């Protein structure tokens with residue numbers, strides 16, 4: 001964490017993440033459950049800066065409080081996945097794991113600690129400390145020799161109580177229902193100590209080596225630990241700088257420009273209405289407001305690199321149709337208004 005002493009001799013820590021603050025806000029404002037919140041803002045960590053990782057960085061996160069169903073886990077994981085897809089990051093993979101609950105974790109920790117203790121002297125110094133404080137963290141070690149030693153270590157997903165196992169299966173079913181691609185990574189535990197059951201991470205190769213774009217998990221005990229009632233919760237946090245790097249590395253197909261052409265000023269109002277309708281459907285559309293002459297409007301469309309022109313004349317407006325001109329082939333055909341949108345959106 002980024003901690004320092006200020007001029008008033010107070011110890012100051014810049015916030016390293018959003019979840020505990022959102023949880024406090026939920027309690028202090030006695031928000032009604034279930035409740036879904038999001039945040040965007042700067043966070044600070046005293047890490048060594050590297051590509052896409054800064055000491056001050058922006059995170060956007062979502063949190064869902066008061067819902068225990070594995071369908072919520074699946075919805076949250078899918079939401080992050082769809083966010084990356086909307087940025088054009090097509091190789092994003094959701095890695096999921098279950099780290100168990102207060103029922104099943106103590107016995108698992110005993111097993112894992114015993115495994116680690118047997119190999120104690122071959123693990124790095126950090127891992128020896130982790131073994132005592134939070135043995136799951138050993139899986140986070142970057143040392144190849146430690147990772148090799150972990151090959152046969154007991155995994156949390158194989159040591160879940162029946163309720164956790166059922167939940168984990170439910171998360172996978174939910175992801176399949178949503179057609180969200182995922183893989184189980186039984187070594188992924190995430191850096192945070194407060195997760196229970198589901199932990200997940202978004203991984204992309206766009207930045208170079210396989211790298212995390214963010215992640216999250218369930219934290220069913222945090223609200224209680226902060227003095228509230230039992231409240232299941234889950235959320236994720238995504239790094240904006242890393243998402244932008246990954247998006248920049250993935251070419252996004254350019255959206256095809258559509259030009260609306262009014263044959264006379266009488267059709268101008270209908271053209272403007274059509275322009276709005278097209279944009280609402282996500283079509284990149286423009287119109288040349290300055291030129292009255294049709295030839296000039298076509299020239300503007302050409303200069304702007306339009307793929308199609310949608311032409312409105314007296315006839316078309318009267319019949320509720322449009323003429324669609326393909327600017328590459330020069331082909332022109334008349335379509336009903338409803339057909340136009342589906343044709344352009346499909347292209």
Ligand SMILES: [Zn+2]
Nearest residue numbers: 101104161164
């Ligand atoms: Zn459990």
Ligand SMILES: [Zn+2]
Nearest residue numbers: 124127141146
């Ligand atoms: Zn290690």
